[in-house]
Amino acid sequence: MTTQVAIVGIGMHEFGRTEGVSGMDQGVIAVRRACADAGVSWEDMQFAFGGSMAAGAADTMVSLLGLTGLQFINVANGCATGGSALFSAYNTIRSGVFDLGIAVGFDKHERGAFRVNTKGSGLGDWYGASGLALTTQFFGMKINRYMHEYGISQSTLAKVSEKAFRNGSLNPMAWRRKPISEEEVLNSAMLSYPLTQYMFCSPGEGGVALILARADKAHLYTDKPIFLKAAVVRSRRFGSFEVLAPSIALEHNAGPTVDASKAAFEMAGMGPQDMDIAQLQDTESGAEVMHMAENGFCEHGEQEFMIQAGETEIGGKFPVNTDGGCLANGEPIGASGLRQVYENVLQLRGQAGARQVPNEPKTAYTHVYGAPGISGVTILSR
Amino acid sequence: MCIDVEGRHIEGREGATMVQVPVTDGVFTWPSDHPQLIGSRCVTCGNHMFPVQQGCPKCTGAETEEVLLGRRGTLWTWTVQGFPPKAPPYAGDVDPKTFQAFGVGYVELPGQLKIESRLTEADPEKLKIGMEMEMVIVPLSTDAHGNEVVTFAFAPVA
Numbered sequence: 001m002t003t004q005v006a007i008v009g010i011g012m013h014e015f016g017r018t019e020g021v022s023g024m025d026q027g028v029i030a031v032r033r034a035c036a037d038a039g040v041s042w043e044d045m046q047f048a049f050g051g052s053m054a055a056g057a058a059d060t061m062v063s064l065l066g067l068t069g070l071q072f073i074n075v076a077n078g079c080a081t082g083g084s085a086l087f088s089a090y091n092t093i094r095s096g097v098f099d100l101g102i103a104v105g106f107d108k109h110e111r112g113a114f115r116v117n118t119k120g121s122g123l124g125d126w127y128g129a130s131g132l133a134l135t136t137q138f139f140g141m142k143i144n145r146y147m148h149e150y151g152i153s154q155s156t157l158a159k160v161s162e163k164a165f166r167n168g169s170l171n172p173m174a175w176r177r178k179p180i181s182e183e184e185v186l187n188s189a190m191l192s193y194p195l196t197q198y199m200f201c202s203p204g205e206g207g208v209a210l211i212l213a214r215a216d217k218a219h220l221y222t223d224k225p226i227f228l229k230a231a232v233v234r235s236r237r238f239g240s241f242e243v244l245a246p247s248i249a250l251e252h253n254a255g256p257t258v259d260a261s262k263a264a265f266e267m268a269g270m271g272p273q274d275m276d277i278a279q280l281q282d283t284e285s286g287a288e289v290m291h292m293a294e295n296g297f298c299e300h301g302e303q304e305f306m307i308q309a310g311e312t313e314i315g316g317k318f319p320v321n322t323d324g325g326c327l328a329n330g331e332p333i334g335a336s337g338l339r340q341v342y343e344n345v346l347q348l349r350g351q352a353g354a355r356q357v358p359n360e361p362k363t364a365y366t367h368v369y370g371a372p373g374i375s376g377v378t379i380l381s382r
Numbered sequence: 383m384c385i386d387v388e389g390r391h392i393e394g395r396e397g398a399t400m401v402q403v404p405v406t407d408g409v410f411t412w413p414s415d416h417p418q419l420i421g422s423r424c425v426t427c428g429n430h431m432f433p434v435q436q437g438c439p440k441c442t443g444a445e446t447e448e449v450l451l452g453r454r455g456t457l458w459t460w461t462v463q464g465f466p467p468k469a470p471p472y473a474g475d476v477d478p479k480t481f482q483a484f485g486v487g488y489v490e491l492p493g494q495l496k497i498e499s500r501l502t503e504a505d506p507e508k509l510k511i512g513m514e515m516e517m518v519i520v521p522l523s524t525d526a527h528g529n530e531v532v533t534f535a536f537a538p539v540a
């Protein structure tokens with residue numbers, strides 16, 4: 001029997017734009033808040049995994065938190081950086097090497113769409129020079145094809161955004177806290193057809209830290225331990241349709257999200273029908289729609305009815321992105337996947353305040369997706 | 383890659399000859415009356431790749447050979463780039479006052495692969511998944527020597 005793992009402390013620095021506070025400092029604040037939540041001090045941490053994409057090497061934060069000599073490993077894994085830090089922390093405890101440690105992610109990005117480093121991504125200069133290296137184009141093209149195949153309407157895309165901003169308005173840590181109507185979403189600037197401005201999330205800032213412990217010692221730190229039943233990261237296979245691809249194969253593969261989801265359910269010994277809530281990657285509203293099916297929560301095309309009927313609202317049958325998701329929180333890449341887990345811990349503890357899902361949810365699911373075709377999934381339970 | 387747009391235009395007008403240069407070598411055949419994209423084919427399994435690359439992601443084989451890709455295909459999916467991309471890396475017009483939205487899509491080349499490309503059409507009413515497309519060469523910008531920089535695109539077949 002391998003060691004079980006519990007999340008015993010959570011900390012977050014507000015998402016959005018915080019002038020004068022570096023990304024690293026936001027990570028440090030998240031760590032201090034997580035320590036306070038668990039009732040531990042930084043000195044108690046036996047190990048740390050941390051990462052950011054644009055805000056510096058995470059391990060240098062020890063000079064602000066205290067030089068305790070702990071094992072600190074930097075994680076850099078694109079959009080799954082936070083998820084990979086959590087995966088690593090999870091397995092470090094499961095393997096029995098340490099009893100208590102932390103996963104931290106933070107970031108601070110420049111304004112506007114991500115500027116793609118084509119060289120760093122293994123792409124020629126001609127690709128960006130020709131006007132092709134934009135992640136927004138991929139999202140527009142993927143959902144356009146999906147709408148064509150499965151009959152998803154633009155109204156449904158707009159309703160996803162409307163829900164995100166409404167949920168964000170109930171979340172004091174969210175960046176965008178003003179409700180935006182479906183009509184306003186549809187009438188905002190068309191950035192990458194069929195996706196309008198308010199259907200896209202923006203690169204932002206923020207930090208999240210999660211303290212993990214052996215499950216049999218969790219009571220030392222909290223009376224509401226949340227158990228990490230699965231943490232999985234998967235990369236793409238041949239034939240999947242991914243961001244920043246000058247070409248794709250004729251044959252079709254369902255992509256890394258499907259692989260990561262299946263592996264996570266197997267690891268947890270549960271299925272999609274066992275999940276009470278989910279936080280799904282919503283880089284844009286179409287992504288949330290597609291990821292509902294890719295993660296196994298419905299058949300392709302069923303989202304049209306589910307979303308129009310309000311099933312994914314906080315009070316609905318299957319609440320999705322209860323904290324407003326990336327759309328309302330922005331996407332500080334290093335922290336984004338950990339934000340989803342933070343939200344699920346709050347929901348499972350019953351501490352989500354105005355956005356608390358009713359009827360005491362017992363299980364919760366997270367999913368991140370990003371460049372260059374990588375997905376991370378976690379499953380939590382009370 | 384930071385180029386003074388104004389400077390290039392003046393030089394281009396004063397220059398006696400306007401030469402068309404490819405945005406890069408080795409991506410499409412140029413100059414040519416019937417330009418073609420240059421890809422690779424796996425010697426082991428026949429898988430096609432674009433642009434040219436060593437090693438096959440399908441079968442893990444290490445040996446590939448250069449191949450010229452087909453010029454016609456069907457539109458598999460598309461979008462419209464509605465705002466100026468960041469420059470660099472973008473070499474085209476980024477002035478919000480003059481920027482023209484352009485189509486982007488994947489064109490399925492039968493028996494080969496799907497190619498991501500600029501499209502000459504940017505009107506959502508005129509772009510349909512499954513429509514016939516053909517490869518063309520389009521102007522992108524003017525370089526420091528007054529040459530017209532060109533790249534590849536796909537155009538609806540009339």
Ligand SMILES: [Zn+2]
Binds near residue numbers: 426
């Ligand atoms: Zn091969």
